[in-house]
Amino acid sequence: MPGRNLALARIFLLTVFGISLIRLIIFIVSKPEPYNTLSKKQHIITVKVFGKRGSIYDRYGRPIAYTGEGLALEVIDTLSKEDSITLSRYGINFNRFKLHQNRMGLSPFLWDKIKIMALFKSIQYNRRYVPCGEGCIRLIGRTNGIYGLSGVEYGFDSILAPGIKNVKFIKHANGRIYPAPTSIFTFNAGSSDGKDITLSIDMVLQREVYKLLRKRVKELGAKGGLVIVANTRTGEILTLTSVGSVYSDKMFLYEPGSTFKIVVYTEGLERGLNIYDRCGEKDGVFTINGVSIRDVVPLGDKDTWFWAVVKSSNACASKLAIKLDSLKPNGLYRRALLYGFGEGADIGIYEDIPKLERPSKWSKVKLANVAIGQGIQVNPIQMLRAYMVIANDGKFIYPTLLKTDTPITNPLRVVARTETFKILKRLLVAVVDSGTGRLAKIKGLPIAGKTGTAQKIDPLTGKYSRTKTMASFIGFFPAYSPKYIIYVILDEPKKYRTGGSAAAPLFKQVALLVLKLYEKGKFSSL
Amino acid sequence: MKPRIYFTIMAIVWLVICGLLLQWSVVMYKSLVYNVSPISFALNNILRLFFGILAFFAGIWVFNRGIDRYADIVLYASVGLLILTLLYGRAFGGATRWIEFLGFSFQPSEFVKFGLIVYLGKVYSYEGLGKVSRVFWKSMIITFVVALLVGLQPNISTAMIMSLSVFLLLWFLGAKIFQILTSSGILLLLFYIAYNTFPHVKERIDIYLGRSDNPRVAQVVQSKVAILSGGVFGRGPGQGLQKLGYLPSSDKDFAFSYITEEYGILGFPAGALWIMIMILLITWNGLWAASKIEDEYKRFLVFGFSLMLFMFSYTHIMVNVGILPPTGLPLPFVSYGGSSLVSSSFAVGYILRGITEGYSYS
Numbered sequence: 038m039p040g041r042n043l044a045l046a047r048i049f050l051l052t053v054f055g056i057s058l059i060r061l062i063i064f065i066v067s068k069p070e071p072y073n074t075l076s077k078k079q080h081i082i083t084v085k086v087f088g089k090r091g092s093i094y095d096r097y098g099r100p101i102a103y104t105g106e107g108l109a110l111e112v113i114d115t116l117s118k119e120d121s122i123t124l125s126r127y128g129i130n131f132n133r134f135k136l137h138q139n140r141m142g143l144s145p146f147l148w149d150k151i152k153i154m155a156l157f158k159s160i161q162y163n164r165r166y167v168p169c170g171e172g173c174i175r176l177i178g179r180t181n182g183i184y185g186l187s188g189v190e191y192g193f194d195s196i197l198a199p200g201i202k203n204v205k206f207i208k209h210a211n212g213r214i215y216p217a218p219t220s221i222f223t224f225n226a227g228s229s230d231g232k233d234i235t236l237s238i239d240m241v242l243q244r245e246v247y248k249l250l251r252k253r254v255k256e257l258g259a260k261g262g263l264v265i266v267a268n269t270r271t272g273e274i275l276t277l278t279s280v281g282s283v284y285s286d287k288m289f290l291y292e293p294g295s296t297f298k299i300v301v302y303t304e305g306l307e308r309g310l311n312i313y314d315r316c317g318e319k320d321g322v323f324t325i326n327g328v329s330i331r332d333v334v335p336l337g338d339k340d341t342w343f344w345a346v347v348k349s350s351n352a353c354a355s356k357l358a359i360k361l362d363s364l365k366p367n368g369l370y371r372r373a374l375l376y377g378f379g380e381g382a383d384i385g386i387y388e389d390i391p392k393l394e395r396p397s398k399w400s401k402v403k404l405a406n407v408a409i410g411q412g413i414q415v416n417p418i419q420m421l422r423a424y425m426v427i428a429n430d431g432k433f434i435y436p437t438l439l440k441t442d443t444p445i446t447n448p449l450r451v452v453a454r455t456e457t458f459k460i461l462k463r464l465l466v467a468v469v470d471s472g473t474g475r476l477a478k479i480k481g482l483p484i485a486g487k488t489g490t491a492q493k494i495d496p497l498t499g500k501y502s503r504t505k506t507m508a509s510f511i512g513f514f515p516a517y518s519p520k521y522i523i524y525v526i527l528d529e530p531k532k533y534r535t536g537g538s539a540a541a542p543l544f545k546q547v548a549l550l551v552l553k554l555y556e557k558g559k560f561s562s563l
Numbered sequence: 564m565k566p567r568i569y570f571t572i573m574a575i576v577w578l579v580i581c582g583l584l585l586q587w588s589v590v591m592y593k594s595l596v597y598n599v600s601p602i603s604f605a606l607n608n609i610l611r612l613f614f615g616i617l618a619f620f621a622g623i624w625v626f627n628r629g630i631d632r633y634a635d636i637v638l639y640a641s642v643g644l645l646i647l648t649l650l651y652g653r654a655f656g657g658a659t660r661w662i663e664f665l666g667f668s669f670q671p672s673e674f675v676k677f678g679l680i681v682y683l684g685k686v687y688s689y690e691g692l693g694k695v696s697r698v699f700w701k702s703m704i705i706t707f708v709v710a711l712l713v714g715l716q717p718n719i720s721t722a723m724i725m726s727l728s729v730f731l732l733l734w735f736l737g738a739k740i741f742q743i744l745t746s747s748g749i750l751l752l753l754f755y756i757a758y759n760t761f762p763h764v765k766e767r768i769d770i771y772l773g774r775s776d777n778p779r780v781a782q783v784v785q786s787k788v789a790i791l792s793g794g795v796f797g798r799g800p801g802q803g804l805q806k807l808g809y810l811p812s813s814d815k816d817f818a819f820s821y822i823t824e825e826y827g828i829l830g831f832p833a834g835a836l837w838i839m840i841m842i843l844l845i846t847w848n849g850l851w852a853a854s855k856i857e858d859e860y861k862r863f864l865v866f867g868f869s870l871m872l873f874m875f876s877y878t879h880i881m882v883n884v885g886i887l888p889p890t891g892l893p894l895p896f897v898s899y900g901g902s903s904l905v906s907s908s909f910a911v912g913y914i915l916r917g918i919t920e921g922y923s924y925s
C-alpha cells in the first residue's frame with residue numbers, strides 16, 4: 038500500500054475525529070438554548086407536600102375532629118391506560134379519582150405495595166375524622182383535607198391549616214416520580230403541621246343536647262332547631278348544635294320576636310318607667326297609623342307593665358316604644374346598639390351580620406314593630422350576648438368558642454344602670470314563674486327567661502304568616518347568680534307554635550341535662 | 564515491545580467496559596420500571612459477552628486459516644440472509660431487520676457489512692491482483708446490490724454508511740481520480756433518489772434541517788440535552804436522567820449521548836473523549852497493520868474492517884452530537900445489541916491478529 042494513500046486515510050480519520058470533538062466542545066462550552074434550560078429543568082417535578090391539619094379538641098381535651106393517617110395523592114393528569122390497569126389491580130378505581138379531581142386516598146399499607154407507581158402531583162393527609170358525631174358536624178364544618186370549608190374548620194382555618202412544602206423529585210418523562218420515594222411519611226414530616234385548637238364545647242353535652250333537640254323537632258314537626266348553651270361568667274359556648282333548616286355552621290338571621298322586648302323595656306326603665314303603672318291596653322290592641330299590634334291573649338285587668346312583660350303583651354311594648362320615642366328620639370335604636378345588635382358575633386364562625394337600619398328611616402309603625410322584635414333581624418349569638426348582659430348585671434362579655442378562663446369583656450361599655458338589670462331580671466324570673474315561660478320552670482331553681490314567637494314572612498304572599506313562626510326561648514340560671522344560659526330556637530314548629538309551648542319544654546330538658554352533668558347534688562330539690 | 568497490540572487490546576477492553584457501564588445504568592432503571600429482576604438483564608449481557616468473546620477468537624482463527632476460499636459462500640450467505648430477512652424477518656419499529664433463529668433474534672445487516680468486505684477482498688486480491696482501479700466498478704456494483712437489499716428493509720443508514728465505507732476503502736487503496744469522482748456523483752444521485760423515494764429518509768433529513776415538526780425532533784433535542792447535561796465530568800455513574808423516558812433508546816441509537824451525560828467529556832472511564840480515542844486507536848493501528856501486511860487479501864480485510872468499524876462508530880457519534888441527521892446505528896461494543904457486538908468482536912479479533920502480523924513484517 039503506497040504511503041500517500043495511508044497518509045490520506047490517516048488525514049481522513051483525524052478529520053472526522055477532530056470535527057466530532059470540536060463540535061462536542063463547542064456545544065458544551067456555548068450551552069445553547071433550549072438545551073441548557075431543558076437539561077436543568079425538565080427532570081424536576083415539584084410535589085406539594087401538605088402537613089397534617091391541626092386537631093380540634095373539646096374543653097376536656099377530647100378530640101372533636103382530627104386528621105388520620107390516610108393519604109391523598111393528586112395524580113398526574115396524563116395517567117396512561119396501563120397505569121390505571123395497574124392501579125385497579127391494587128383495588129383503586131381511577132375513574133373514581135377523576136371525579137375527585139384526580140385525588141386518591143391511599144393507606145400507608147397500600148402505598149408500600151404501590152411505590153413503583155409514583156404518579157402524583159401532591160401529597161396530603163386527607164381523612165378528617167369527627168368522632169363527636171352528627172351533633173357536631175355542622176358546628177365543626179367540613180374540610181377538603183387541607184383547608185376548612187365551613188364551620189369552625191373554616192373560621193379557625195388560619196390556625197388549623199397545615200403548611201405546604203414543595204419537595205423536588207426527579208421526574209420520568211411521562212410525569213412519574215423516579216425513583217418512587219420509599220415512604221411518603223418521611224417527606225411529610227418536613228412540612229409543618231397545622232396547630233391544634235381547644236374549643237369551649239363540651240362534646241358530651243353537645244351530643245346529648247343534639248339528641249334532645251332532634252327528638253323535640255321531630256315531636257313538633259318543626260323544620261329545624263338550634264340550641265346554644267353557654268357559660269354566662271366566661272362567655273364560653275358549651276354547646277352549639279342544630280337540626281334541619283337552621284344552620285349553626287353559619288350564623289343565620291331571623292326576626293327574634295318577643296325576646297327582643299328587653300331592649301324597649303331597658304330603655305323604658307332607664308327613662309323612669311314604673312313597672313307597676315298601668316300600660317292601658319286592656320283589649321290587647323294597639324293601633325298606630327292604622328296598623329294594629331295585637332296580643333295573643335289580652336291582659337284584661339292585669340294591664341300593668343309588669344304583666345305586660347310576664348304575659349308578653351305586644352300592644353304594651355309597642356305603645357311604650359312610641360311613647361319613649363317622643364321622649365327621646367332614637368333611644369330604642371341606641372339601646373339596641375348598646376346591647377350589641379348590629380355588631381358581629383365574632384365567635385369565629387362565618388356569619389351574616391345584620392346591619393340595623395338608620396332610625397331616620399323608622400316610621401312609627403316600624404318602631405312599634407321593632408319593639409316586639411319584628412321587622413328587625415338578629416343572629417342567635419347577638420341575642421345570647423344581650424341576655425348575658427342582663428345575667429351579668431350589665432357586664433358586657435363576649436361569647437367565645439375557644440376555651441378560656443378569663444372572659445373577654447368590654448368594661449367601658451355601659452348598656453344600662455345596674456338597677457335596671459336587677460328589675461329586668463326580676464321580670465324575667467316572673468316570666469318563668471307565672472308567665473309565658475311556665476313550661477321551663479324547674480322546681481327549686483330560679484330561672485330567668487323570655488319566650489319569643491316571631492311570625493315569619495311567608496315567601497308566597499310576602500306578608501307575615503299566621504301559621505309559620507320562629508319559636509324561641511332564652512333563659513339563664515340560677516337567676517340571681519347566673520352560670521348557664523340556654524337559647525332554644527325552633528323553626529316552624531307545627532304542633533305548638535309559641536315559644537312558651539314549643540321551646541320552653543326543650544329549654545327545661547336541656548337545663549336539667551346541664552345540671553345533671555355539671556351541678557350534680559348542688560340543688561337539693563332536684 | 565509491541566505497543567500497538569497492547570494499546571489495541573486496551574482499547575477493546577475499554578470499550579467493552581464502557582458498554583457494560585451503560586448497560587448497568589440503564590438496566591437498573593428498566594428493572595425498576597418494568598418490575599423485572601435485574602438478574603435476567605445481567606444474564607442477557609453475559610450471554611452477549613460470551614458470544615462476543617467467541618466471535619473475537621473466531622476472528623483470530625479466521626485470520627490464521629484464511630477465509631478467501633469461502634468468500635463466495637460468505638457473500639451468498641449474506642445475500643441469502645438479507646432476502647430471508649425481507650421475506651420472513653421480524654418487523655420492529657416500521658422496519659424488518661431481525662431474523663429469529665433457535666430462539667435468538669439477530670440482525671443480518673450487522674454481519675453483512677463485514678461479509679461484503681470479505682468478498683470484496685477476494686475480488687481485490689484475486690481479480691484485481693492488488694490494483695483497485697481494475698475492479699473498482701465491479702466492487703461498487705456488488706456493494707450497490709448488497710446495499711440495496713439492506714436499504715429495502717428499510718435500513719437506509721446502514722446501506723449508505725456501508726457503501727460510503729467501501730467507497731472510501733477503495734479510494735484509500737488507490738482508485739483513480741476519475742473513478743472516485745464518477746462514483747461519488749453516482750452516490751450523490753442515489754442518495755437524492757433515496758431521499759425522494761423513502762419517506763423516512765426525507766423525514767429524518769428534514770428533521771436534521773429543522774424543517775419538520777415530527778416527534779423525532781424531540782430525540783435529536785434530547786440527545787443534545789444529554790450531552791449538555793454531561794458537561795465536562797458528567798452527572799456521575801448511573802446518575803443519568805435522560806434514560807427516564809426522555810431519550811428513547813438511550814442504550815442503543817443514542818448510547819453515546821447517554822454515556823456522555825453520565826461521564827461527560829473527560830470523566831473516567833467512559834467519557835466521550837476516551838470513547839472517541841479508543842475507536843480511533845483501533846482504527847489507527849488497523850491502518851498501520853494494513854500498511855505492513857503484504858498479503859493483499861488480508862490487508863484488504865484488515866483495512867476494510869477497521870474503516871467499517873470507524874465509519875459506523877463515528878456516524879453514531881456524529882448523529883448523537885448533532886452533525887448528522889438521526890439514524891438507527893448502534894455504537895459498537897457500547898450499545899445494547901448482540902448482533903452488533905458479535906460482528907464487531909469478530910472484526911476486532913481479525914484486526915488484532917492483523918496487527919501482530921504487521922509486527923512480523925516490519
